Each structure stands twice: as structure tokens, then as C-alpha cells.
Amino acid sequence: MISRRNLMLGGAAVPFLSYMSLVPAFAATPTDILVVAQQLDNMTSLDPHESFEAVGSEICGNIYQKLVHPSLDDADKVEPSLAASWEADAEGKVFTFKMRADAKFASGAPVTAEDAAFSLQRVIKMNKSPAFIIAQFGFTADKVEEQIVAVDASTLRLTLDKPASLSFLLYCLSANVGSIVEKKIALANVANNDFGNAYLQKNTAGSGEWMLQSWKASESVSLQVNPNGAYKGNIKRILLRHVVDPSSQLLMLQKGDIDIARNLTTEQLRTLQGDANYELIRKGVASLVLLSLNQNNANLAKPQVWQAVKWALDYKGMQENLVPLTHKIHQSFLPEGFPGAVNDTPFQRDVAKAKALMAEAGLADGFEIAMDHYSAQPYPDLAQAIQANLADIGIKVSLQSAENRQVLTKMRAREHQMALSAWGSDYFDPHANADVFNINKDNSSDAKAKPFLWRSSFQDAELTAKAEAARDEKKPEKRIELYVELQKASMEKSPFAFMFQVTTTAACRKNVSGVRLGTLSDSHSYAKAAKV
Amino acid sequence: MNKKLKSFAGILGSVFLTLFGLTVVTFLIGRVMPVDPVIAAVGDNASEAVISRARVEMGLDQPVIVQFFHYLGQVLRGDFGTSVLTHNPVWVDIARFFPATLELATAALILSTVIGIPLGVWAATRQGKLIDQVIRVVCLAGHSVPVFMLALVSLLVFYATLGIAPGPGRQNIIFDGMIPQVTGLLTVDSLIEGDWDAFYDALAHMVQPVCILAYFSMAYITRMTRAFMLGALKGEFIITARAKGLSAFTVVWIHAFPTVAVQLVTVLALTYAGLLEGAVVTETVFSWPGIGQYLTVSLMNADMNPVVGSTLLIGVIYVGLNLIADLLYRVLDPRVR
Numbered sequence: 001m002i003s004r005r006n007l008m009l010g011g012a013a014v015p016f017l018s019y020m021s022l023v024p025a026f027a028a029t030p031t032d033i034l035v036v037a038q039q040l041d042n043m044t045s046l047d048p049h050e051s052f053e054a055v056g057s058e059i060c061g062n063i064y065q066k067l068v069h070p071s072l073d074d075a076d077k078v079e080p081s082l083a084a085s086w087e088a089d090a091e092g093k094v095f096t097f098k099m100r101a102d103a104k105f106a107s108g109a110p111v112t113a114e115d116a117a118f119s120l121q122r123v124i125k126m127n128k129s130p131a132f133i134i135a136q137f138g139f140t141a142d143k144v145e146e147q148i149v150a151v152d153a154s155t156l157r158l159t160l161d162k163p164a165s166l167s168f169l170l171y172c173l174s175a176n177v178g179s180i181v182e183k184k185i186a187l188a189n190v191a192n193n194d195f196g197n198a199y200l201q202k203n204t205a206g207s208g209e210w211m212l213q214s215w216k217a218s219e220s221v222s223l224q225v226n227p228n229g230a231y232k233g234n235i236k237r238i239l240l241r242h243v244v245d246p247s248s249q250l251l252m253l254q255k256g257d258i259d260i261a262r263n264l265t266t267e268q269l270r271t272l273q274g275d276a277n278y279e280l281i282r283k284g285v286a287s288l289v290l291l292s293l294n295q296n297n298a299n300l301a302k303p304q305v306w307q308a309v310k311w312a313l314d315y316k317g318m319q320e321n322l323v324p325l326t327h328k329i330h331q332s333f334l335p336e337g338f339p340g341a342v343n344d345t346p347f348q349r350d351v352a353k354a355k356a357l358m359a360e361a362g363l364a365d366g367f368e369i370a371m372d373h374y375s376a377q378p379y380p381d382l383a384q385a386i387q388a389n390l391a392d393i394g395i396k397v398s399l400q401s402a403e404n405r406q407v408l409t410k411m412r413a414r415e416h417q418m419a420l421s422a423w424g425s426d427y428f429d430p431h432a433n434a435d436v437f438n439i440n441k442d443n444s445s446d447a448k449a450k451p452f453l454w455r456s457s458f459q460d461a462e463l464t465a466k467a468e469a470a471r472d473e474k475k476p477e478k479r480i481e482l483y484v485e486l487q488k489a490s491m492e493k494s495p496f497a498f499m500f501q502v503t504t505t506a507a508c509r510k511n512v513s514g515v516r517l518g519t520l521s522d523s524h525s526y527a528k529a530a531k532v
Numbered sequence: 533m534n535k536k537l538k539s540f541a542g543i544l545g546s547v548f549l550t551l552f553g554l555t556v557v558t559f560l561i562g563r564v565m566p567v568d569p570v571i572a573a574v575g576d577n578a579s580e581a582v583i584s585r586a587r588v589e590m591g592l593d594q595p596v597i598v599q600f601f602h603y604l605g606q607v608l609r610g611d612f613g614t615s616v617l618t619h620n621p622v623w624v625d626i627a628r629f630f631p632a633t634l635e636l637a638t639a640a641l642i643l644s645t646v647i648g649i650p651l652g653v654w655a656a657t658r659q660g661k662l663i664d665q666v667i668r669v670v671c672l673a674g675h676s677v678p679v680f681m682l683a684l685v686s687l688l689v690f691y692a693t694l695g696i697a698p699g700p701g702r703q704n705i706i707f708d709g710m711i712p713q714v715t716g717l718l719t720v721d722s723l724i725e726g727d728w729d730a731f732y733d734a735l736a737h738m739v740q741p742v743c744i745l746a747y748f749s750m751a752y753i754t755r756m757t758r759a760f761m762l763g764a765l766k767g768e769f770i771i772t773a774r775a776k777g778l779s780a781f782t783v784v785w786i787h788a789f790p791t792v793a794v795q796l797v798t799v800l801a802l803t804y805a806g807l808l809e810g811a812v813v814t815e816t817v818f819s820w821p822g823i824g825q826y827l828t829v830s831l832m833n834a835d836m837n838p839v840v841g842s843t844l845l846i847g848v849i850y851v852g853l854n855l856i857a858d859l860l861y862r863v864l865d866p867r868v869r
Binding site: 041043044131244245247254405410424 | 566571574575576577579628695698699709816818819821825829
């Protein structure tokens with residue numbers, strides 16, 4: 001005889017037992033599906049001619065191909081992608097590309113010069129955020145159809161008004177915005193004269209290894225293998241799941257519910273280090289952490305103070321104690337991995353030297369200053385360390401923490417004094433950052449353009465001239481030399497203290513291979529990914 | 533009749549005023565916050581030409597008052613604008629995110645009510661005794677332990693260590709994209725599709741977040757029930773009932789409990805509204821694509837149309853649940869009729 005109490009207890013246990021019986025359903029992911037946990041929440045578009053943030057660029061980089069791409073082994077070289085070869089005329093104004101004959105879009109249609117011309121024209125006509133990368137060569141919406149022409153099905157010709165360096169042009173064409181989309185699909189989905197923009201924000205028309213299956217904002221992105229692409233591995237589908245919390249990402253990786261975790265913090269990476277069940281793929285990416293000193297502050301405008309700040313910071317201590325697995329020390333404006341990047345780290349903590357520089361500036365007693373910084377970690381920790389370092393040379397820093405867009409808005413209004421922020425490069429050419437950190441043509445308060453230098457009220461004609469000369473130099477080797485010189489000059493005479501380069505890590509389960517991280521997010525690739 | 537009409541008009545008027553006030557406040561917060569929505573939309577690295585064009589496209593070049601009435605006109609036509617992040621009309625996004633929260637909140641409310649009310653009554657009838665102390669401590673813990681910690685510990689124990697619960701997310705990847713959205717409630721949609729595996733999977737994924745949310749709600753419901761019942765049990769009518777020799781069950785549940793039911797309706801309505809506005813932390817830890825996460829992500833990206841749209845939705849929920857509570861008062865308490 002079952003008592004009423006036992007019957008009730010048994011009844012209550014049934015759902016729990018049946019819940020346990022579901023456990024096998026939560027076992028490891030299928031071998032033909034690669035599951036990645038990643039923070040996908042700031043992605044706004046998957047149209048490669050519009051997408052301008054890291055995650056969107058990364059996905060576009062796996063869906064679309066460009067005419068050329070930077071060499072994976074030697075950043076100073078550019079290799080063919082959809083273009084088989086290219087040449088420039090003697091003057092550096094006409095550039096001719098021969099298209100590869102065997103490339104196909106996911107639809108099965110061949111990739112032609114017509115598609116390439118349409119794509120680059122589309123960039124200029126739509127004029128979305130990343131368009132300036134291509135437009136800086138003088139292409140304009142009203143003339144672009146004459147400037148970018150498909151001579152025949154396999155020949156693309158670009159004609160510029162002013163001469164340009166071939167290597168500069170190639171690196172810019174290798175950016176995400178240089179992606180080639182299928183003209184027919186884009187035109188078939190035009191709405192309100194948008195060049196198919198609304199359609200391509202959430203659909204695919206590329207020739208890369210993967211094609212977009214679905215994008216559910218703040219939930220997931222699903223890619224499926226392009227049957228006409230170059231992928232030869234066993235994975236048929238890649239599912240990027242939006243998992244905000246890094247702790248959840250770690251648990252899911254350890255349980256086998258995901259194959260790769262993309263946003264683990266230092267503490268979480270430490271738990272996986274040395275564990276044979278996981279492989280940590282690490283790469284320094286094109287994101288630099290820097291301290292900007294606004295020149296509209298009389299104390300910060302003194303060059304000795306720039307140097308004093310640079311010599312007062314304990315780069316090594318901060319890196320080792322606060323950001324050991326997510327950042328590395330980097331002190332030039334070009335991130336490691338970029339063509340011509342200077343990876344020397346001449347500045348180290350030398351309080352005596354920094355104090356002497358402060359005295360030379362007439363500020364031996366120091367001064368008070370406010371420093372804005374991002375509120376997300378590790379910036380608050382870094383800010384506190386900087387505060388302590390600068391206190392040692394008499395600079396009393398008050399910290400002002402805010403969400404990163406708030407800090408950027410304040411900087412754009414020149415309302416900051418010191419700011420601890422980050423800068424990500426837009427494209428894989430040294431000019432991308434050389435422009436940002438050296439060129440400011442109009443420093444007036446009502447300037448039309450407000451480049452990064454303008455925001456800190458900094459202008460240096462010599463650095464500007466050097467940056468422009470490097471940009472226009474036609475010989476690739478000489479160009480790299482000029483950028484090396486420029487970085488060294490900038491280290492000495494600019495009010496920006498570069499401190500760290502962000503290192504990203506893809507924590508993979510051991511059965512996953514072939515995942516590659518690049519210096520720019522659009523070169524993070526699943527092209528050779530495999531899973532056993 | 534006139535009285536009823538007046539009362540109805542009064543209710544409608546207060547609803548309108550509440551929603552209008554909410555729209556004004558949320559809209560103004562969006563405009564005065566120290567983040568440039570244009571930079572949030574096009575990125576910090578965009579050229580000045582792109583930024584200027586986007587400012588015009590977003591209508592932000594107009595005076596704030598013009599922007600407001602333009603927005604109000606849109607809202608009155610049922611157009612809440614488009615999200616910069618998702619490029620979807622806000623109502624389309626809400627239709628996708630809100631059901632996830634609705635499913636979670638409803639299950640959590642049912643669970644917390646079914647456990648919380650009897651616990652509160654039990655504690656009240658054993659006032660000062662051991663069981664009362666235990667229940668009070670459990671409730672205190674429910675209020676004081678941070679939800680993210682409880683959620684993470686739950687994941688660590690039941691998912692990572694014991695392996696008896698599924699991980700974060702609403703469903704296993706093998707069901708991803710397999711269940712067509714009808715109601716947006718995965719459990720219901722999988723039943724409509726007749727896919728029992730997907731149904732069990734969706735149900736299993738709900739267990740942990742529902743239990744976490746239910747625990748917090750239960751703590752509140754239990755404490756309130758206990759307090760109300762303590763008052764009711766001191767009533768003279770209860771002494772009379774006991775003197776008549778009625779059983780303890782009848783005294784408590786038939787005589788005392790109905791008198792606190794009216795107050796509990798308010799507690800439950802407010803609890804439900806609180807759950808429906810999105811449990812941001814729980815949704816974050818469990819990667820639950822609900823309205824709380826949508827609102828937070830939009831806010832962090834200064835994407836104001838979804839923020840105002842979601843806030844209005846939450847306002848409507850509060851107003852709606854208050855109205856329902858008012859109606860239930862009339863059913864439960866004859867004196868209000």
C-alpha cells in the first residue's frame with residue numbers, strides 16, 4: 001500500500017526524473033556543426049559595404065572575398081584573392097586588375113569584373129560608414145561609373161584623378177568594404193534606391209567559404225557552407241551563439257555545448273591554460289589602448305609633460321598584473337602585425353626621469369587633472385594603476401568612469417582633459433592609423449572634420465607632412481621605412497601614450513582545428529576549420 | 533450607467549496620461565543623455581559627411597520639441613520606428629523578444645505563487661516556531677543573494693557539475709530554426725508543430741531560469757502572504773470560527789485566506805509586471821533573448837527607438853495588470869462593487 005505522502009513525493013519526483021532523462025540530448029555538438037559562443041550584440045549589418053564593427057566585419061570576412069588580401073605570413077605583402085593579377089601605370093593613376101577565372105558566387109554564378117566594378121561603385125554611391133576607405137582615392141558618386149570600369153568580363157580598371165601608391169590602394173581594397181557582392185542578387189533586391197542594402201544587411205551574395213543562413217539579432221548567426229566555395233572540411237554549418245556572460249561561455253565550453261568560446265576574460269583563460277583538452281588560439285589584434293592628453297589644457301600642452309607621463313607609467317606591472325592574457329605592451333601607433341609596425345617598447349617606468357621632465361616643464365609640484373575612461377573592464381583597473389603611477393610624479397588624477405560611447409562623445413566635443421580609451425584600425429594599411437594619429441589639417445574649434453588629433457587639440461605640421469609622404473610613396477619598401485620613421489617620431493613628440501595592444505583568444509576544444517585569428521577582425525577565418 | 537461611463541473614462545484618461553508621461557520622460561532621457569546616438573549608429577570612425585547625413589536621416593538635426601512631436605505622431609500611428617542595431621521595426625523586434633520573457637515570467641509567477649502562498653500561510657499559522665523561522669530565512673536569502681551569483685552557482689552545480697540541466701540558451705542547437713514562430717512561446721510553438729523533443733528541450737531549458745526567478749518572486753510573495761495572514765488570523769471572525777470548533781484547515785483557508793486574497797492580487801500583479809519587464813541579469817547569465825536583454829543592449833548602444841518602444845510596452849503592462857487587479861478586486865471583494 002502506497003501512503004498518500006509517498007505518492008505525492010513520487011509524483012513530485014517524476015518531472016525531475018524525466019528532466020534527468022533528457023540529459024543525453026544535451027551532449028556534445030554534432031561534428032558537422034561548429035558552435036561558437038560570442039558576444040554579438042553590437043552587430044548592426046552584414047552588408048559588407050556598410051558593416052563597420054568587429055563582429056559584423058568578421059562574419060562578412062567569412063562570407064565575402066575581396067580582390068586581394070594581405071599575406072597571412074608576411075604582412076608587408078598582398079596576395080591575390082578574386083583578382084589574379086594587377087598592374088599600375090607609370091604615373092600611378094590607372095590600375096588594372098585581371099579577375100580569377102574559376103571563382104564563383106554561392107549562387108553558382110562566376111565572379112566577373114562586372115561584379116567587382118558594381119561592388120566598388122556601390123560602396124561610393126551608398127556612402128556608408130566605411131566608404132571613406134575607398135573614397136579617399138578620389139572616387140565620387142557622380143564620377144564613379146567612369147572611374148571604376150569593367151573593361152571586359154575579366155578586366156577591372158580603376159582610374160584616379162591623383163596618383164596613388166599601389167600598395168596603399170591594394171591594402172585598402174583588401175578591407176571588408178572592398179568585398180565583392182553578386183551584382184545580380186543585389187540589383188534584384190533593390191528597395192527605395194538602396195542598392196540592395198536592406199536585403200544584404202541580413203542576406204548573402206558572396207563568394208567566400210560560407211554563406212549566411214540566418215541572423216537573429218542578439219541571439220545567433222548561422223552560416224552554412226558555400227557549395228561553390230573553396231571550403232573542403234567536414235563542417236557544414238557554423239552557429240555563432242550570442243552568449244553575453246563570459247562565465248557562461250566557459251561553462252558551455254567545458255561541458256561541450258560549444259566548441260569555441262570567444263570572449264573569455266583573463267581569469268577564465270587561466271583555468272584553461274595548460275589543459276590538454278583545449279587549445280588557446282591567441283592573436284594581437286588591431287586595437288590599441290592609449291592615453292590621450294588634451295592640448296587645450298595648459299599643463300598637458302607641454303611636451304615635457306607628454307614625456308613625463310610616458311616615463312611614469314608602469315607598463316610591465318600593469319600588463320603582468322591586470323591584463324596578462326588579454327593585452328600586451330605596445331607603444332607605437334601601428335599595432336603589431338601591421339606592415340611596418342614598430343614593436344620596440346622604449347618607455348618603461350622611470351620615476352626619477354619623469355620627475356626631472358616635470359621639473360623641466362616648470363611643474364615640479366605637479367598639478368590636478370581629470371581622466372575619463374571606459375567603465376568596462378579592464379579600463380577601471382588600468383585607470384587606477386595610471387592614477388597611482390602619475391601620483392608618484394605629482395600629477396593628481398581624478399577618475400571619471402563612463403560607458404565607452406559617452407567617453408567618445410565627450411572626446412569628440414574636446415571636453416576631456418586626459419582620456420584612457422582604445423582605437424581600432426579601420427583597414428590593413430599603415431596609413432589607417434598614421435592618418436588618425438598624425439594628420440590634423442584644421443585645428444580650429446569649428447573645423448569641419450574632427451579627426452582623432454583634433455579631439456585632443458593636437459596639430460604637428462612635421463608629423464602631418466611625414467604621414468602624407470609615407471602614404472604617397474610608390475616604392476613599397478621605402479614606404480615601410482617612412483612609416484617606421486614616423487612611428488619613432490610620433491613616440492617622441494605626440495601627446496598620446498600608447499600602452500597596450502589587445503590580444504584576442506579563441507578558446508577551442510581539442511577536437512576543433514584550423515580556426516585562424518587575424519590582426520583585423522575581417523581576417524578571423526573559419527576557412528580551414530575542421531572538427532572531429 | 534453614467535457613473536460607469538465616468539469611471540471608464542477616468543480609467544482611460546489616467547492610462548493615457550501615464551503612457552504620455554512615460555513617452556515624454558523616456559524620449560527626453562534619450563535626447564539629453566551624454567551619448568551621441570549618431571556616433572552609436574555609424575561608429576566613431578565614420579567620416580563627418582556620413583555622420584552629418586545620418587544625423588539628418590535620424591531626424592536629430594531638428595529641435596528636440598519637433599523631434600518629440602514627430603515621434604509622438606509616429607507612435608499614435610502605431611509606428612515605433614526602426615532599431616539602428618537590428619534594422620527591424622521596433623514592434624517586430626518586440627514581437628520576437630517579448631514572448632521569451634513572457635514564457636519565463638509566466639512560468640516563474642505560477643511556480644512562485646503555487647509555492648509562495650502556501651508557505652506564507654504556513655509560516656503565519658506557525659508564527660515564531662521553527663518552521664516560521666526557516667521560511668523567513670529562506671525568504672531573506674531570496675531577497676539578499678545577488679541574482680547573478682545564484683544563477684551562476686545554479687549553472688555550475690546543475691549544468692556543469694551534475695550535468696542534469698541544459699546550459700544557457702532557449703533551446704539546443706539541434707532545434708535551432710526548426711520550430712516556426714507562431715506565438716513566440718517555444719513550448720507552445722513546439723507543441724503546435726507536434727515536435728515533442730523540441731517541447732521537452734524548451735521546457736528543460738526553462739527550468740533553471742524559471743526556478744531562479746521564481747525563488748526571488750516567491751520570497752516576496754511568501755513574506756507578503758505571511759504578513760497579511762498574520763493580520764487576518766487575529767480577526768474576531770477567526771476567533772469565532774475557532775470557537776465554533778471548525779478544523780484548522782477550514783479556519784485558515786476558508787475563513788482567513790479569502791480576506792487576504794484581495795491584497796495578494798496586487799502583490800501578484802506587481803510581481804508579474806516586474807517579471808515581465810525583463811529580468812536582465814537572469815536573461816544575461818542564461819543567454820535568454822528576452823525583452824530585458826533587448827532593452828539593455830539597445831540602451832548600451834544608444835539605440836533609442838527600441839528603448840522608448842520597450843519602455844512603453846512595459847508601461848502598458850503595468851497599467852494593464854493594474855486594471856486587471858482592479859477588476860479582480862470587484863470580483864473578490866463585494867464591498868468594492
